[in-house]
Amino acid sequence: MRRLLIVSCSGTKDHAAELLPALARYTGAYYQMIKGSKASLPEIVILSALYGFIAPEFLTYDYNHKMDEDRAGELLGDPRTVEQWESLVVGEFDEVFVCAGAEYRRVIEPLVYRLLTGRTKIETVSGGIGFHRSQLKAWLSRGAS
Secondary structure, three states: OOEEEEEEOOOOEOOOOOOEEHHHHEOOHHHHHHHHOOOOOOEEEEEEOOOEEEOOOOEEOOOOOOOOHHHHHHHHHOHHHHHHHHHHOOOOOOEEEEEOOHHHHHHHHHHHHHHOOOOOEEEEOOOOHHHHHHHHHHHHHHHHO
């Protein structure tokens, strides 16, 4: 079974001066859960407020760039956003889980629903951040089998 997690970047980061892979750079609650998961990890695509769609191994410097309505609009209007997405999301997936706040989902959801069709089961977080964490944990746990 092929699974995809689409997750927003994190405001909490490792502040090391050197380049770090995105999965190591981001240290927020979602990333603590992902890194601490006992289940085999799904494929992961990250939406960074600064870089757009990136792979977990994408090397980043420490930065502070917030996703807001204006930035989400910029990403939605930039053809490179679709190019990044298409380079990272290749082939069919059985399950997709979107774990991101509202402004990130504004960018993610049109691409998910446009490019992932057919038998793909798509789930998106709802509610507040605490509920997001419990939904992410449950979804990751389902990958344990």
